[in-house]
Amino acid sequence: MDDEPLSDWAKRRDAKIGRLRAVPLVPGDGPKASHLNPDAPRAIQRWNGYTW
Structure with missing residues (x-):
């Protein structure tokens, strides 16, 4: 297995900060799943680098 430098991993993680999901x-x-409950209300969550 090739180990990735920690700095490269941190850059990838930080690039996702602020991403939203419903x-x-x-x-x-x-x-x-949204296709099973298409009319259900949604909550918007933001990724902070550690949790949604």
């Missing part, structure tokens, strides 16, 4: 607000542990 997550359906579905109660319970049911399916959360």
Whole structure:
């Protein structure tokens, strides 16, 4: 396995900071795929480099 320098990994991670994603607000542990719940409301989450 080729090891990647930590600085290269950090640049890739930092490039994704601020990315947004829409997550359906579905109660319970049911399916959360948008094609299964097309009318479900969505929450917008922003990636901060560690968590959504």
